[in-house]
Amino acid sequence: MTSPASPPSPEAAYATAPQLHLEGDDLVRLRRSMPKREWLLRWGALADRQTLTAHPDDGKAQTGALRPIQKLIAFDTEHGTASGPVHPDDAQWVVFPRGYVRQEYLAWAAEQEAAAQAGSVPHRGHDGELYDGDGRAL
Template identity: 50%
Template sequence: MTPFPLSPDDTVYLNAPNLQQETEKILRLRRAGRISDRDWLLRHAALTDRQTLGADPADGKVQAALQRSVGQLIAFDTANGTTAGPLTTDDPAWAADPRGYIRQEYAIWATGNLRP
């Protein structure tokens, strides 16, 4: 598989925990009921985004997982008015770049929740 270049926006994950640690943490929080639905959807979508960086854009399985994650986050934010970033869920930019929505929202969340 040919590695594809990463977007400059991928720096949003610079201080994110490694994939295994983050997966274990959000699953543990979810089982204990200590993570909000929104944080679960956001962090899960960010994990999916990170796990699929460099994947072949023609890989239907990868794209379906990514679309499902971002779709759930956008649906939740639309229904609850919980978009944190400047571009809301109905912005046309997300049709062309759904990963951008995850990254916008994760960057804002990470500012208050992650230590460098």
């Protein structure tokens, strides 16, 4: 049986992602107040993005990227919280777990964009600053 969808490319998945240092700062600052799944997702995506240019044989870099992604897959499998079209227990994620975080980040980013358009969640402005749902800088 084939999976219904291929994972998105890093360029597609992270097209609207903040700069690496801004995302890292947000994750450190918001860890305790952010829902666990969102934190795991963003941490996994950050690790994936940070190692996109690492050599495939660089075990340290690859292991560092895979650890948070595997935690996200385990969380989504246990809690049924996946948003993307391919479920976390699909065999393709055993072979290519980085594709899972890309799929989930793309789905999450679309949800965030829709919520930001509705003015209901914090979001990054074009200036890189974080704003609340009312447009005030955080």
